[in-house]
Amino acid sequence: xxxxxxxxxxxxxxxxxxxxxxxxxxxxxxxxxxxxxxxxxxxxxxxxxxxxxxxxxxxxxxxxxxxxxxxxxxxxxxxxxxxxxxxxxxxxxxxxxxxxxxxxxxxxxxxxxxxxxxxxxxxxxxxxxxxxxxxxxxxxxxxxxxxxxxxxxxxxxxxxxxxxxxxxxxxxxxxxxxxxxxxxxxxxxxxxxxxxxxxxxxxxxxxxxxxxxxxxxxxxxxxxxxxxxxxxxxxxxxxxxxxxxxxxxxxxxxxxxxxxxx
Amino acid sequence: xxxxxxxxxxxxxxxxxxxxxxxxxxxxxxxxxxxxxxxxxxxxxxxxxxxxxxxxxxxxxxxxxxxxxxxxxxxxxxxxxxxxxxxxxxxxxxxxxxxxxxxxxxxxxxxxxxxxxxxxxxxxxxxxxxxxxxxxxxxxxxxxxxxxxxxxxxxxxxxxx
Numbered sequence: 001x002x003x004x005x006x007x008x009x010x011x012x013x014x015x016x017x018x019x020x021x022x023x024x025x026x027x028x029x030x031x032x033x034x035x036x037x038x039x040x041x042x043x044x045x046x047x048x049x050x051x052x053x054x055x056x057x058x059x060x061x062x063x064x065x066x067x068x069x070x071x072x073x074x075x076x077x078x079x080x081x082x083x084x085x086x087x088x089x090x091x092x093x094x095x096x097x098x099x100x101x102x103x104x105x106x107x108x109x110x111x112x113x114x115x116x117x118x119x120x121x122x123x124x125x126x127x128x129x130x131x132x133x134x135x136x137x138x139x140x141x142x143x144x145x146x147x148x149x150x151x152x153x154x155x156x157x158x159x160x161x162x163x164x165x166x167x168x169x170x171x172x173x174x175x176x177x178x179x180x181x182x183x184x185x186x187x188x189x190x191x192x193x194x195x196x197x198x199x200x201x202x203x204x205x206x207x208x209x210x211x212x213x214x215x216x217x218x219x220x221x222x223x224x225x226x227x228x229x230x231x232x233x234x235x236x237x238x239x240x241x242x243x244x245x246x247x248x249x250x251x252x253x254x255x256x257x258x259x260x261x262x
Numbered sequence: 263x264x265x266x267x268x269x270x271x272x273x274x275x276x277x278x279x280x281x282x283x284x285x286x287x288x289x290x291x292x293x294x295x296x297x298x299x300x301x302x303x304x305x306x307x308x309x310x311x312x313x314x315x316x317x318x319x320x321x322x323x324x325x326x327x328x329x330x331x332x333x334x335x336x337x338x339x340x341x342x343x344x345x346x347x348x349x350x351x352x353x354x355x356x357x358x359x360x361x362x363x364x365x366x367x368x369x370x371x372x373x374x375x376x377x378x379x380x381x382x383x384x385x386x387x388x389x390x391x392x393x394x395x396x397x398x399x400x401x402x403x404x405x406x407x408x409x410x411x412x413x414x415x416x417x418x419x420x421x422x423x
Contacts, residue, residue, distance in 0.1 A: 158302075159306045161270060162303070162306070163306070164270065165293055166355060167355055169290050250272070252289040253289040253290065254269065254270055254271065255270075
């Protein structure tokens, strides 16, 4: 693989700076955001590069576990901040974290131990990127679904309560909403699978090919990842919707919108 | 208060239905037995019929509808039709108690009479109870057996004459 110099990256950065300068005339605030985000990319990726380098040098289960928990915590925060009307209190953070933990970690363990079968299974070179991709996609699905769930419950509270008044169970009263929510959580991953290879060359595969891997091998890894991501995001969304619906109602099956913020 | 009776809002009060405490009954069963008709009805499917768990033609005809009403589009119902159909929908659960919030507010005199007669017949046949909220004094005289006035001072009871 051809190694990149700092100068190469500066050249690429100039493109972003040019974009910022151009957009500053239309929308100054956006240019600022663009530059800050670019700076964050450089700092965050450099840091994680150093962390991974250290981690690869002494691959110990404790360090891999610690980094995984940190990634989960950050993903949980991200899910929470993307909610327009999130659950108040611990639940706002808890539902996302628990769902991501249950789905991403289970799928990652399954992939590492059963499918890849490395020795040791927690070898960070495999474990961390895999978990990262799983968490990233699960996070998107869960954030979308939870946001949609709380928003729809708020907007359609009249209909939900009308159905409760007629003796529907809480589950039946939100059945239509739950379907839509589940769909919105899964659509991104279904689209990604459907378009893979034709419209878009997935990032991981592209990376492997750039690094000189045999294309068919890269494709096999990409297929594996796609399936893992679908399962992770799907089951994560399922768990989040399940927990979210339970939190929307109390033991007397009343709609409790007072448990949402704002 | 009606929302609390139907167990839709969190409340501390103790309510019994024929000697059975509310908390001893599943919430769904309670709401089927204690039927609450809010002032504004809600509809979620396209046709009227999809909102009815079971159809009782006699109730519909007493309210002045034919059977084909079930195929009507909800979108095209007038507010009076919605109100009467919401009552029919509620009665199809066969509740023991009716909590009616101005059930005739949008109705013309003929429909109002029909609703009053239907509810009175239903109460008599099922030995059911009804809490009927209204602003119309003439309606109170026609239907009420006990009258409660709600004003700023609170609740005041009066027997009907």
